[in-house]
Amino acid sequence: MLRIDSLVAGYGRLEVLHGVSLAFDKHRIVAVLGANGAGKSTLCRAVAGLVQCRSGSIQFDGQAICRLSTSARVKLGIVQVPEGRQVFPRMTVRENLRLGAFVHGEPGPAEFESVFELFPILRDRRAQMAGLLSGGEQQMLAIARAMLSRPRLLVMDEPSQGLAPKAVEQVGEVIQQIVGRGVAVLLVEQNLVLAEMTAEYAHVIETGAIAAKGPMHEIISGQAIEQSYLGHG
Template identity: 45%
Template sequence: MSTQLEKDPAGGPTTDAPAPALLELRDLHVFYGAIEALKGVELTVAEGEVVALLGANGAGKSTTLKTASGMLKPRSGEVVLRGERVDGIPSHELVKFGIGHVPEGRRVFARMTVLENLQMGAYRLRRPDPADLDRVFTLFPRLAERRKQVAGTLSGGEQQMLAIGRALMGKPELLLLDEPSMGLAPLIVQQIFDILREINEQGTTLLLVEQNASQALQLADRGYVLETGAVVMSDEASELLSHPRVRAAYLGEAAE
């Protein structure tokens, strides 16, 4: 998904060429007060890709997503979307540019119904598109069954489905996901990742923060590893999945 075929003048395929960059983070430095959380982070997400962002707690993964979605403003560096700088644009405006963000911890509107939560996801539109609602209910049949249920009474897995569905209602081209498997049973985790694969196959680009490195790298095209606010590794997902350092640090295997 990260490459596309060029054609020669005769119409035949030639070489693989990189897909155009949808998101670029360039030399990002982000601070919380005097503490530097991101120290020159650089990464690229091409159209149609799934990119995984790995790292231990406190490595800067959530900060990276929050900066990309406009929730945090970098002290220096650039957030570039389709070739245009968007750092400094607040998150509620950046949604209009095609970025959706599923935050860590789900953050559903607990006192609203499932349907009202989904409608809130389309707030940037004058009115929700029935086709988008149908898409969400097709991806998540359980939400269709519980459309009138108050979101705070849903299970953790159902709330995660709702958080993803709410973000999809904004018609994002790029979906940022922060720890979608957190606190979920293994069977539900597999269901969530199967749905994320389907969302990507439908044309939505994904940037994924995930502690479950095995699941993330099996889904992803490429990956980055963050340590203490800096990118220390980047490669094709299959290469990272087999790398001894990654396997020791994130898959629980003994270092060789």
């Protein structure tokens, strides 16, 4: 599965990640928790191939992937659910889903059906414009679209962002079902509720470096998370 060693990445002159290391060992869901601007999205983009690795390495099942394009990574099974959902509002639910499958060609009815089993609401709304869905439904669509790319690792960038507690809970249930299908999840979150509901293991990222890591319950009750969110004062 995923292994990141001393990863350095950024934008132009700005170095954002200053040597991040993280590994999936026996865990199927690994959380990365951090405040605004900590570098969470940059980490997701580096794994997905949207931001270059400047040094360090990312391995997926033992294969170095830093030099691979985004689409090559999708073909290996690394699929991102981007921050802010990024659904196409003027396309239907079904058209949005089709785009998720493009690297593999046209999805067949069985493939749609397998995704609709996870998201029955999308089956009912499949002919509707995606922009008319609620925030929670749009998040479901973004996850469903990623599922049509046949992920082995889903990189989720703040899926709970802007959602009401009920919708956050639904996203959590869907994540558990996805993991039940054998998909690993890198869950990047600012909101602790979803991470606590789903992940067993967590890292705290603070200004581009891992400040703490450990079992979820220890991280939640530990000092690193408080300092990272509230500042060192």
